[in-house]
Amino acid sequence: MATASTIDIPKELQSYQFIIASVEGAVGIIQLNRPDKLNAISIPLMTELVECLTWMDTHDDIRCIIVTGNERAFAAGADIEQMAASGPIDMLLLDQFAKWDQIRKMHKPIIAAVSGFALGGGCELAMTCDMIVASETAKFGQPEINLGVIPGAGGTQRLTRAVGKARAMEIILTGRMFSAQEALEWGLINKVTPVELYLHEAKKLAHDIASKPAVAARLAKESVLKAFDTTIEGGLDFERKAFYLLFASADKQEGMRAFLEKRKAEFQGR
Amino acid sequence: MAPKEFENLLYEVHDSGTLVITLNRPDKLNAFDDALSFELVDALKQAEKDKQVRCILLTGAGRGFCAGQDLQSRSIAQNDGESPHLGESIRNRYLPIIHKLRTLEKPIVCAINGVAAGAGASVAFACDYRLASEQASFIQAFIKVGLIPDSGACFLLPRLIGLGRAMDLMMTGRKVEAQEALEIGLVSELCAPEQLMERAMQVATQFSHGPTKAFGLLKRATNQAMNVDLETYLHYEADLQEVAGWTQDYQEGVSAFMEKRPPAFCGR
Numbered sequence: 001m002a003t004a005s006t007i008d009i010p011k012e013l014q015s016y017q018f019i020i021a022s023v024e025g026a027v028g029i030i031q032l033n034r035p036d037k038l039n040a041i042s043i044p045l046m047t048e049l050v051e052c053l054t055w056m057d058t059h060d061d062i063r064c065i066i067v068t069g070n071e072r073a074f075a076a077g078a079d080i081e082q083m084a085a086s087g088p089i090d091m092l093l094l095d096q097f098a099k100w101d102q103i104r105k106m107h108k109p110i111i112a113a114v115s116g117f118a119l120g121g122g123c124e125l126a127m128t129c130d131m132i133v134a135s136e137t138a139k140f141g142q143p144e145i146n147l148g149v150i151p152g153a154g155g156t157q158r159l160t161r162a163v164g165k166a167r168a169m170e171i172i173l174t175g176r177m178f179s180a181q182e183a184l185e186w187g188l189i190n191k192v193t194p195v196e197l198y199l200h201e202a203k204k205l206a207h208d209i210a211s212k213p214a215v216a217a218r219l220a221k222e223s224v225l226k227a228f229d230t231t232i233e234g235g236l237d238f239e240r241k242a243f244y245l246l247f248a249s250a251d252k253q254e255g256m257r258a259f260l261e262k263r264k265a266e267f268q269g270r
Numbered sequence: 271m272a273p274k275e276f277e278n279l280l281y282e283v284h285d286s287g288t289l290v291i292t293l294n295r296p297d298k299l300n301a302f303d304d305a306l307s308f309e310l311v312d313a314l315k316q317a318e319k320d321k322q323v324r325c326i327l328l329t330g331a332g333r334g335f336c337a338g339q340d341l342q343s344r345s346i347a348q349n350d351g352e353s354p355h356l357g358e359s360i361r362n363r364y365l366p367i368i369h370k371l372r373t374l375e376k377p378i379v380c381a382i383n384g385v386a387a388g389a390g391a392s393v394a395f396a397c398d399y400r401l402a403s404e405q406a407s408f409i410q411a412f413i414k415v416g417l418i419p420d421s422g423a424c425f426l427l428p429r430l431i432g433l434g435r436a437m438d439l440m441m442t443g444r445k446v447e448a449q450e451a452l453e454i455g456l457v458s459e460l461c462a463p464e465q466l467m468e469r470a471m472q473v474a475t476q477f478s479h480g481p482t483k484a485f486g487l488l489k490r491a492t493n494q495a496m497n498v499d500l501e502t503y504l505h506y507e508a509d510l511q512e513v514a515g516w517t518q519d520y521q522e523g524v525s526a527f528m529e530k531r532p533p534a535f536c537g538r
Contacts, residue, residue: 194506197509197513
C-alpha cells in the first residue's frame with residue numbers, strides 16, 4: 001500500500017457539477033456523477049473530467065488514477081438529444097473529441113472501475129483508460145450503429161486492437177452488448193469481481209501500482225502505449241532508450257541496491 | 271413505480287416479508303401460455319427490486335402445480351407446412367424465467383401442490399427449496415412428443431438427483447409420484463395436501479427472517495460452482511465471503527452467538 005499522506009483537494013476541484021474527485025493515499029479517484037442520466041458523457045462532464053485528470057496527473061503525490069461511475073452505470077453513451085439536432089459542420093466546429101484526446105496524453109496509469117452499463121462513449125472512455133476492472137454485472141457495447149452512426153471517440157480502433165478484428169466487427173456492426181466475462185476472455189479487461197467489490201479491487205490494483213517507482217511507471221506506460229502507435233522497430237527503439245534513461249533515476253539505484261541487500265526498497269519517485 | 275397488475279398469477283406480499291406467487295390458470299393446470307410466462311418473469315423482477323420481499327414462495331392454484339407448455343398456445347403451434355421456432359420461444363419465454371429463479375438473490379421456496387410436468391417441473395427444479403403435497407407428481411414429458419427436456423432440466427436435474435436417475439426420468443418420461451420424489455431427493459419434504467401451504471409458509475417465513483444478503487451470495491456461489499473449476503471457484507468464494515463479512519447480519523450473527531441468543535437479521 002502507498003504511504004503518501006492524503007492530499008487535500010483544492011477548492012476549485014470540489015465544486016464540480018458532474019464529477020466527484022477524491023484522493024486516497026497516492027490514488028486519485030474520479031467518479032462520474034450524472035446518475036439520473038446513467039452518467040451520459042456530456043461536453044461539460046468531459047471538460048470537468050479532463051480538467052481533474054490533468055490536475056491529478058501533474059500532482060506529484062498522486063501516482064495512479066481511478067475513473068469510475070456507480071453500480072448501475074459506468075457511463076451510458078453520449079447526449080443523443082444534443083446530437084440529434086446537429087449537422088456535420090456543427091460537429092466539426094464543436095470538435096468535442098479533442099478533449100478526449102487529452103486523456104491519452106496523461107502520464108499516470110489510469111484504471112477504469114466499471115459496473116453496469118459502459119455503452120458507446122462509456123465503453124470508449126473505459127478503453128481510453130489503461131486498465132479496466134469490472135463488476136460481473138458490467139455490460140459493454142458500441143450500439144452507435146442503431147442510431148445510424150459509428151463509434152466516434154476511438155471505439156473502432158481501440159476495441160479492434162484489444163479484441164481482434166472478427167470480434168470488433170461483430171460488436172460494432174450488431175451493436176450488441178457483451179458481458180464482463182466475455183470482455184475478460186477477450187482480453188479487453190483485467191479482472192471481473194462480484195459487484196460489491198469492483199471499486200475495492202480497482203483500489204487494490206491502484207495502490208499496488210502507486211507504490212512502484214514513479215518514473216519507471218511513467219516510462220513503462222509510455223512504452224506500452226508505443227506498441228499501438230508505431231512499428232515494432234520504432235517501439236523497441238523507444239523501449240531501449242527509456243530503459244537506459246531509467247539508469248539515471250535515484251529509484252533505480254535504490255531498487256537494485258535494496259535487491260542486492262535483500263531489503264525492501266524505499267522509492268522517492270525520482 | 272406502481273406495482274404491476276397480474277392477470278394469470280396472484281402476487282401477495284405478506285407482513286413477514288414472504289411474497290407468495292400463485293400460478294393462476296387452474297382450468298389449464300397452470301400451463302404456461304405466453305402471458306403467464308411473461309407475467310412470471312415480471313413478477314420475479316418486481317420481487318427482486320422490492321426491498322420488503324425477503325423470500326419468495328411459488329405455488330400453483332387448483333389441483334396442479336404447472337403442466338408446462340400450453341400446447342394450444344399460439345407461439346409454439348405448428349403452422350401449415352412451416353417449421354415451428356421452439357428455440358425462439360425458449361429464448362424469449364423460458365430462459366428468462368430459469369435465469370431469474372437462479373440469479374434472484376433471495377430464497378425461492380417451491381410448494382408443489384399437484385402435477386409438475388415439462389417446463390413446470392423444470393421451474394420447480396430451478397427453485398432453491400422444494401416441498402410437495404403427497405398428491406404431487408413430476409413428469410419429464412418432453413421425450414414423449416419428440417423433444418428434449420427444456421427450461422434447464424438437463425442442466426439442473428442431474429445435479430439434483432444424479433445423472434443416472436435423471437436419465438431414467440428424462441428418457442422414459444415416466445411419472446414420479448411424491449413418495450419417490452422424496453426418496454431420490456427431488457423434494458426436501460412431503461406434506462398432507464391440506465397442510466402444504468401452512469408448512470410452506472412456515473419454511474418461507476423462516477427464510478424471510480434470515481440473512482438475505484448471505485442467501486443471495488450463497489446462490490451466487492452455488493451457481494458459480496456449477497460452472498467453473500475448483501481453483502477458480504475458491505478465489506470467487508474468497509471474494510464473496512469478503513462481501514458477506516461486510517454485512518450487518520454477519521455482525522449480528524456473531525454477537526447473537528456470543529450472547530447465546532437468536533439473531534435478529536435485517537437482511538443487509
